[in-house]
Amino acid sequence: xxxxxxxxxxxxxxxxxxxxxxxxxxxxxxxxxxxxxxxxxxxxxxxxxxxxxxxxxxxxxxxxxxxxxxxxxxxxxxxxxxxxxxxxxxxxxxxxxxxxxxxxxxxxxxxxxxxxxxxxxxxxxxxxxxxxxxxxxxxxxxxxxxxxxxxxxxxxxxxxxxxxxxxxxxxxxxxxxxxxxxxxxxxxxxxxxxxxxxxxxxxxxxxxxxxxxxx
Amino acid sequence: xxxxxxxxxxxxxxxxxxxxxxxxxxxxxxxxxxxxxxxxxxxxxxxxxxxxxxxxxxxxxxxxxxxxxxxxxxxxxxxxxxxxxxxxxxxxxxxxxxxxxxxxxxxxxxxxxxxxxxxxxxxxxxxxxxxxxxxxxxxxxxxxxxxxxxxxxxxxxxxxxxxxxxxxxxxxxxxxxxxxxxxxxxxxxxxxxxxxxxxxxxxxxxxxxxxxxxx
Numbered sequence: 001x002x003x004x005x006x007x008x009x010x011x012x013x014x015x016x017x018x019x020x021x022x023x024x025x026x027x028x029x030x031x032x033x034x035x036x037x038x039x040x041x042x043x044x045x046x047x048x049x050x051x052x053x054x055x056x057x058x059x060x061x062x063x064x065x066x067x068x069x070x071x072x073x074x075x076x077x078x079x080x081x082x083x084x085x086x087x088x089x090x091x092x093x094x095x096x097x098x099x100x101x102x103x104x105x106x107x108x109x110x111x112x113x114x115x116x117x118x119x120x121x122x123x124x125x126x127x128x129x130x131x132x133x134x135x136x137x138x139x140x141x142x143x144x145x146x147x148x149x150x151x152x153x154x155x156x157x158x159x160x161x162x163x164x165x166x167x168x169x170x171x172x173x174x175x176x177x178x179x180x181x182x183x184x185x186x187x188x189x190x191x192x193x194x195x196x197x198x199x200x201x202x203x204x205x206x207x208x209x210x211x212x213x214x215x
Numbered sequence: 216x217x218x219x220x221x222x223x224x225x226x227x228x229x230x231x232x233x234x235x236x237x238x239x240x241x242x243x244x245x246x247x248x249x250x251x252x253x254x255x256x257x258x259x260x261x262x263x264x265x266x267x268x269x270x271x272x273x274x275x276x277x278x279x280x281x282x283x284x285x286x287x288x289x290x291x292x293x294x295x296x297x298x299x300x301x302x303x304x305x306x307x308x309x310x311x312x313x314x315x316x317x318x319x320x321x322x323x324x325x326x327x328x329x330x331x332x333x334x335x336x337x338x339x340x341x342x343x344x345x346x347x348x349x350x351x352x353x354x355x356x357x358x359x360x361x362x363x364x365x366x367x368x369x370x371x372x373x374x375x376x377x378x379x380x381x382x383x384x385x386x387x388x389x390x391x392x393x394x395x396x397x398x399x400x401x402x403x404x405x406x407x408x409x410x411x412x413x414x415x416x417x418x419x420x421x422x423x424x425x426x427x428x429x430x
Contacts, residue, residue, distance in 0.1 A: 050361035051316060063305055067319070070311035077304045089292045090278055096285035100318075101266060104282070108323035117350070124337055135332070146265035 001026040002058040004048065006033045007211035010107060010172035011068040012055040016211075017168045018072045020202035022079050026057075030213035033112060069103055072165055084165045095159050098147060098166035102173045106140035109133075110176065130180060137173070137182045144170070145187040154189065156196055163197065171197050175208065216241040217273040219263065221248045222426035225322060225387035226283040227270040231426075232383045233287045235417035237294050241272075245428035248327060284318055287380055299380045310374050313362060313381035317388045321355035324348075325391065345395060352388070352397045359385070360402040369404065371411055378412065386412050390423065 003019065003026045005012035019026055031054050032039045039045060040052040049056040049066050057065045057074075065071045076084050085092045108114070110133050118124045118132060148154045158166035174194045177184060184191055197203040208214055218234065218241045220227035234241055246269050247254045254260060255267040264271040264281050272280045272289075280286045291299050300307045323329070325348050333339045333347060363369045373381035389409045392399060399406055412418040423429055 050365060051320070051358045053320075065305075065308045065312065067312040067315040069315055069319075070308050073311055074304055074308040077307065089289055090280075092292065093280045093285050093289035096288055097280065097282040100282040100284055103315075104284075104318055104323050105266070105268075108319050109329065114324065117347070118337075121350075122333075122337070122339055122343060122347070128337060132332070132337070135336075143266045150265060 001060065002029050003027070004029045004031050004045070004054055004056040004058070005211070005213075006031050006054050007208040007214045009033065009054045010176050011053070013172035013175065013206060013208065014068045014168050015055045015057065015071050016206035017171065017203055018075055018084060018165075020206050021082065021084060021163055021168070022075060024075070024079060028212050029058075030211075032213065069099065069165075072168065076165075082162070084163070084168060086159060086164065091153065091159060094151070094153065095164045095166045098144060098158055099169040101140065101144055101147065102169040105143070106136055106173060107176075109136040110180075133180045134182045137177045137180070138186070141173070141177065141182075141184070141187045141190055145190050148189045148193070156193070158193055163200065163202070167193065167197050167203075170194060171203055216275065217244050218242070219244045219246050219260070219269055219271040219273070220426070220428075221246050221269050222423040222429045224248065224269045225391050226268070228387035228390065228421060228423065229283045229383050230270045230272065230286050231421035232386065232418055233290055233299060233380075235421050236297065236299060236378055236383070237290060239290070239294060243427050244273075245426075247428065284314065284380075287383065291380075297377070299378070299383065301374060301379065306368065306374060309366070309368065310379045310381045313359060313373055314384040316355065316359055316362065317384040320358070321351055321388060322391075324351040325395075348395045349397045352392045352395070353401070356388070356392065356397075356399070356402045356405055360405050363404045363408070371408070373408055378415065378417070382408065382412050382418075385409060386418055 003015060005016065005028060031045060040054060046052055048064050051066060055068055057071050065074055072084065085095055115129055118129050148158060153159055155161040157163050158170060171194055218230060220231065220243060246260060255269060261267055263279050266281060270283055270286065272286050280289055287299065300310055330344055333344050363373060368374055370376040372378050373385060386409055
């Protein structure tokens with residue numbers, strides 16, 4: 001498999017963790033989101049992924065998968081061991097809801113093109129942009145914290161004591177939060193789980209600084 | 216089952232369509248997102264869903280499911296007929312990628328609290344807010360259009376000739392687009408599928424105007 005990835009992209013980071021947890025090897029295909037006006041907009045990359053977003057996963061047969069959560073669900077279906085979703089439908093729904101609380105409520109507000117629209121089109125200041133970033137991360141993680149503390153199924157990880165899709169989404173979001181100096185002392189359960197995840201090689205080896213295109 | 220819903224919420228609209236496609240009946244529990252400062256912030260509702268978002272689905276045993284896509288995946292697992300995902304892993308990944316292209320790339324930028332932040336906190340004008348709304352809908356749907364026209368698996372619906380999770384996400388997004396007068400003539404495949412969906416009772420009966428809390 002080939003993973004089209006940018007070291008700092010948290011959606012790429014999610015798929016790197018999922019691949020590592022499942023022990024799958026792949027060729028790392030760097031796509032620089034800033035250089036050359038954004039390599040994701042090149043004709044070659046657009047032919048692979050018309051959305052001009054990373055990550056994209058290319059299978060041996062040439063087929064291309066996009067959208068990090070769809071890729072992770074696909075890996076779960078085609079390489080089920082070890083599982084990243086619990087066995088029971090209610091547990092699976094809880095893990096997916098935690099993952100989507102990050103993927104739909106926090107991350108989309110803070111990606112590169114949204115921040116660019118704020119500063120370039122709406123003319124907001126750097127400080128206002130950073131406040132926007134922190135607002136969505138801090139309030140969004142507060143919701144995740146409440147979901148975690150109010151449910152007995154939370155363990156060393158978001159759901160029990162083994163990593164699931166929820167942890168796979170959580171860790172990259174915390175990296176983003178730390179990069180933008182977001183407040184995190186109000187989400188102790190989130191941070192406890194984050195720190196535990198980073199003791200595992202699949203998470204530690206997938207961080208931006210460990211990637212071949214890291215700067 | 217009880218569905219906590221707001222007639223105009225497109226995330227609620229998605230779950231209404233999925234329930235209807237599967238022929239499942241439910242009690243409609245209206246949650247008004249504007250009245251009384253937003254009923255989703257009431258202590259009673261927060262006890263059900265700490266995220267203060269609609270929809271939430273409550274099962275007969277009292278368990279509560281949140282996040283529209285997690286709810287739809289749960290329905291797919293617990294009430295598999297008729298399926299809302301194709302049988303093959305590659306097809307399932309494609310349908311999920313289409314759904315997530317709407318759920319993660321378009322809708323989060325246009326929900327109520329984000330629009331409120333733009334006007335109240337950042338002080339942007341009504342006109343700038345509407346331009347923001349249309350920008351993300353029009354560019355996001357253009358990506359969806361490209362994904363549809365570039366793939367032979369597109370049929371009368373997004374994936375083949377029967378409704379899937381992708382159609383379930385598409386129709387509510389078009390309702391939002393039309394409400395904000397977005398340009399739609401650049402996405403003819405999207406609109407062809409949208410209009411076909413609305414000929415089906417499961418879609419037509421789930422539209423905002425047909426809900427008990429419609430205004």
